[in-house]
Amino acid sequence: xxxxxxxxxxxIILLICGLAACIMIVVNTGESDSSDYMSVTVKNGETxxxxxxxxxxxxxxxxKQFIKWVEENNNISASNITVGKELLIPVREEDHQLMLASE
Numbered sequence: 001x002x003x004x005x006x007x008x009x010x011x012i013i014l015l016i017c018g019l020a021a022c023i024m025i026v027v028n029t030g031e032s033d034s035s036d037y038m039s040v041t042v043k044n045g046e047t048x049x050x051x052x053x054x055x056x057x058x059x060x061x062x063x064k065q066f067i068k069w070v071e072e073n074n075n076i077s078a079s080n081i082t083v084g085k086e087l088l089i090p091v092r093e094e095d096h097q098l099m100l101a102s103e
Contacts, residue, residue, distance in 0.1 A: 038093050042085045048078040051089060058091040066090060 005012070040051065052066040059066060067078050069090045081087070 036092055037088050038091045039086050039088055042081050042083055042087060044083050046081075046083075048081060048087075051087070055089060055091045059089075061090065 048067050048070050049063065051070070052063040061069065066089075070076070070087060071078050074087050076085075076087075
C-alpha cells in the first residue's frame with residue numbers, strides 16, 4: 001500500500017480535490033427555494049412587463065426570461081393578471097435592497 005501511495009500520491013490527491021470540487025458545484029447550483037424571492041401585490045393597471053422594468057438590475061435575466069419565470073412560478077398568464085394578486089418575482093429582497101442603496 002505504501003508503494004502505491006508513493007507512486008500515485010499526486011494522482012490520488014488530484015482525484016480527491018476534483019471530486020470535492022464537483023460536489024461543491026452541484027450543491028451550489030441547485031434550484032433556489034421560492035421563499036428566497038420577493039412577493040409583490042399587483043396594482044391597478046400594472047403589468048408583468050412594468051414589474052420587470054421596476055426591478056431591473058435586481059435580477060440576472062432578460063425581461064422575457066423574467067416574465068416567463070413569473071408566469072411559470074405563479075401559474076398565470078402575464079397578459080391576465082388581476083389587481084391585488086400576489087406574485088412571486090425572481091428578485092431576492094437583499095439584492096433589491098442593495099440596488100436601492102447604491103442609487
